[in-house]
Amino acid sequence: MSKSEQKLTKKQIAIIEAATELFAEKGFSATSTSEIAQKAEAAEGTIFKHFKSKKGLLMSVVSPITVEFYGPMIKKDLDKVFDKEFEYYQDFIRAMIENRKIFIQNNLPVLRILIQEIPFHPELKEQFIEQVGKDIIERIRGIIRFYQEKGQMVDIHTDTIIRTVASTILSYIVARYVLIPEARWDTEEIETERIIQLLENGLSKKK
Amino acid sequence: MSKSEQKLTKKQIAIIEAATELFAEKGFSATSTSEIAQKAEAAEGTIFKHFKSKKGLLMSVVSPITVEFYGPMIKKDLDKVFDKEFEYYQDFIRAMIENRKIFIQNNLPVLRILIQEIPFHPELKEQFIEQVGKDIIERIRGIIRFYQEKGQMVDIHTDTIIRTVASTILSYIVARYVLIPEARWDTEEIETERIIQLLENGLSKKK
């Protein structure tokens, strides 16, 4: 679909898909390139022809998501926020979660890999921050300030709010999809509402 | 100090310490036994004399924490609730965080390893759950219900509350100590208060 994928051969796509599955399942270090080759029905040499190294393959697995995750977000959703100017920040958060939910569900394996491997590969974090940081963080800061000035949100440091919201959402994803998927979970909708409710009352300025 | 450590020789302790540092830094799979031996200034064979296998070493690194983490918790804090020392659940949570804070800070590497490796080693999770589940979860459920009946907490499923509290705390630890330690963080005290405030208003039943 995206430009970067157009030039990939069938074998390359098969390799990336196999690697994604295996990295998510067993972890990057515990996955061997021969396993990947086997699963992708490709020769081991083919992997290194195209991705140079195992780490290069990891980057190719993980890179698109950092682009795609924020790419559409900027152009469609964030603009929508400014256009629509949600009256309550809760609606803004709900819209964001709603919008990214499908994406997250479709890309869960890659997100798992990203979360697992970030502590061990500084480049991953840097690449992620570079993609996100430059544009998004700044715009989100603006939005948060907008709601703070409206008197809806507490007056603590903007970045702390962003961190709190982000880590609350992330912790739900990690708990549900990585750590304890076997626990009894409610439907996505209910859990989402619960998160929003938690954030809502916790961060709201009370009159 | 603890019983399990009394019988360990100096070399065994050195090996466990070296393994802890390396597993935390590079991940279990990406750490080699020879590296561990070198860092511990022990022979490669010595590791296998005592820990049988690399995975056995992982268990020896991680096991004590599952015991030590919950041991003190049961005897002191949980009982205090029923002694009515904490009228409000916020105080109970604050006390628990306070109490475990030092322990967490002292054992951060092992906790990192535990969080990182749980998805790949079912035994780890089982062992963890066995330690916690049998005794603690049941008692905590009782405590939550205690505050629910008192009309202090929302009437959602008890386990969901536990999960929310746990993952909120966990996500703070991971964010601060694993993912983005370089961000500007306030003092532990302030951050703790913020977490409690978030949980407090989010979970309180409003009159």
Place this chain on the structure above:
Amino acid sequence: MSKSEQKLTKKQIAIIEAATELFAEKGFSATSTSEIAQKAEAAEGTIFKHFKSKKGLLMSVVSPITVEFYGPMIKKDLDKVFDKEFEYYQDFIRAMIENRKIFIQNNLPVLRILIQEIPFHPELKEQFIEQVGKDIIERIRGIIRFYQEKGQMVDIHTDTIIRTVASTILSYIVARYVLIPEARWDTEEIETERIIQLLENGLSKKK
């Protein structure tokens, strides 16, 4: 210029030139075909279209020299020797060195490859001997005998003399251009004179 090069395409020439440089610099075995392709700005497949195998490429790199080295020599220079009939053998040797000097300097990389690889590729030696042996050696033997009969040269076995002259010259080339190029060398002219002087007095029959 030569017949054998007339039919070569630009790509083929580029490949041979790249291979020559790399074989000389790193050795035949330590050079990979992909490196050659890259340096020649050709596709990997192109090499094998034209040269069948890596060894075939080596032969194509080295072959022309065995032909060219002796081809022109036979027809022009060696005949000149018989025509002119140098009075002293020193002049014959000097003429030969003088004449081949430019060629050697122009083809040093290929000569390096030839010297380096001969011990490992019997075919190279055989090809070399076939080119040289059949015609030249026999003619040179005649010339040496001519000077021996004239009473100018020592009466040891003709081939030993050839070998001595050849290896003296060769050892100078190897020392100057392969082993210790960084040593302080005099000009080619002076070094040449020194070689001739060494051979002259060493091989001359004293009255």
Place this chain on the structure above:
Amino acid sequence: MSKSEQKLTKKQIAIIEAATELFAEKGFSATSTSEIAQKAEAAEGTIFKHFKSKKGLLMSVVSPITVEFYGPMIKKDLDKVFDKEFEYYQDFIRAMIENRKIFIQNNLPVLRILIQEIPFHPELKEQFIEQVGKDIIERIRGIIRFYQEKGQMVDIHTDTIIRTVASTILSYIVARYVLIPEARWDTEEIETERIIQLLENGLSKKK
């Protein structure tokens, strides 16, 4: 015998011997570590335990010779010159060749490797020069000057003389043992005399 060899295990010695044979026969790059392991009846891992890398093995194969070759030379032969045991430089050269002949014959494979690989491994040359250069070259210079002042040798630059002698001897060894061993060679004694005769008359100052 030597100190450095005392600590080597049987397997290590077997590996060095196998490597020596194979490097000499097929060249360093064209020899695989698995071949070496097979010939040495050792596991491939054992090679890398002790020699770290294939290149490390090459150094271990070649290193001792640079030490052993020059060690005895200093103490015995060079001193004799100043003890006036050699009135003529021819006798000095003859003694040196004589003395090193057995060593050379015993260590021919390693010498072959050294000569073959020096152009591709700068460290080899540096190590060689370090061993020789510091002590020996300076002493040999003194000796040459000694015979020059005695009026026995030509007055060209001392280093040029050294180079000429060295490369004459080397070229004989290479020709006889590396390039064309199948040619009809006289006995070592006769060939040695021929070399000396070549050098003698070529370098002697004529009255």
Place this chain on the structure above:
DNA sequence: AATGAATGAGCTTTCATTCAT
């Protein structure tokens, strides 16, 4: 209890070569 030499399976990576386009 502790060592470290030895192992061989398996790792990531490179190689010369083939073939459809």
Place this chain on the structure above:
DNA sequence: TATGAATGAAAGCTCATTCAT
């Protein structure tokens, strides 16, 4: 003629593990 994706064998090297000392 020229390409470059694809191959699989083999390369150099690392690994967890064993065992005689």
